[in-house]
Amino acid sequence: MIGFIKKDLAMIKGNMKVLVILFIVYVAMGFASEMNISFILPFMSVMIMLSTFSYDDFNKWDAYAVTLPNGRKNSVRAKYLTTFLIVLVVTILVMFFETMISYVHNNTIDFENVLLTVPITMLSTLLVEVMMYPAIYKWGIEKARIGIFGVVFGIEIVGSLLIKLIDFSKIASAFSILENYGLLLFMIGTLLSLVISYKISLKIYQRKEF
Numbered sequence: 001m002i003g004f005i006k007k008d009l010a011m012i013k014g015n016m017k018v019l020v021i022l023f024i025v026y027v028a029m030g031f032a033s034e035m036n037i038s039f040i041l042p043f044m045s046v047m048i049m050l051s052t053f054s055y056d057d058f059n060k061w062d063a064y065a066v067t068l069p070n071g072r073k074n075s076v077r078a079k080y081l082t083t084f085l086i087v088l089v090v091t092i093l094v095m096f097f098e099t100m101i102s103y104v105h106n107n108t109i110d111f112e113n114v115l116l117t118v119p120i121t122m123l124s125t126l127l128v129e130v131m132m133y134p135a136i137y138k139w140g141i142e143k144a145r146i147g148i149f150g151v152v153f154g155i156e157i158v159g160s161l162l163i164k165l166i167d168f169s170k171i172a173s174a175f176s177i178l179e180n181y182g183l184l185l186f187m188i189g190t191l192l193s194l195v196i197s198y199k200i201s202l203k204i205y206q207r208k209e210f
Contacts, residue, residue: 004065004078005085011055012048012086019048023093030101045086046129052079053141063210076137076202080194083129091122123190130190130197137204 012019022044056062065071095118103109135144 001070001074001078001081004074005082007061008052008078008082011052015048015051019044027097027101030097031104043125043128045083045090045125046132048086049079049083049129050132050136050141050145052082053136057141060210062208066210072206073202076198076205079133080130080198080201084126087122087125087129091118091125094118094121120186123186127190127193130194133197134200134204137201137208 062075065075068074098118099109132144138144
């Protein structure tokens with residue numbers, strides 16, 4: 001499985017120059033204008049991992065991977081582990097630069113904000129990615145990308161309609177007891193989604209013909 005992870009990291013390394021430039025630009029904008037980079041940079045990891053699927057399709061990697069011992073299981077497992085690794089590395093970098101930006105602009109470090117915002121962003125990024133992977137394994141990266149954008153657009157439309165039609169203040173007050181456990185529940189929900197997504201992706205991949 002280590003070889004599968006190295007393969008994805010090698011693909012990512014090929015685009016590293018572009019990624020480093022983008023990273024520097026966003027960090028510079030954060031220092032110059034106090035722009036919040038905690039949400040922008042982690043979602044770059046989404047694009048990074050999507051590019052590995054595109055490379056796999058282009059190079060017919062899956063047809064080779066399935067011929068290896070435990071190739072199907074290791075291929076899917078490595079993709080999820082690589083995703084977690086990339087998100088973790090980017091999150092650590094964001095936490096460091098957010099701390100520096102806060103100190104430069106305010107002469108103080110808002111540890112509470114950094115320690116709350118960054119983990120939520122990391123979990124949100126993981127959640128977005130694990131929701132996409134089963135669709136990618138089922139239909140391929142190109143078709144899945146169109147479907148994902150369609151679903152996201154549909155959710156935005158439905159959400160905007162619900163906001164206008166439903167009084168969410170009463171619903172929010174009913175769940176106020178969960179306020180102190182929000183981050184913990186979000187973490188548990190994300191981890192459960194990660195496990196479920198992996199199981200679904202593995203099942204799809206094991207049945208797929210290449």
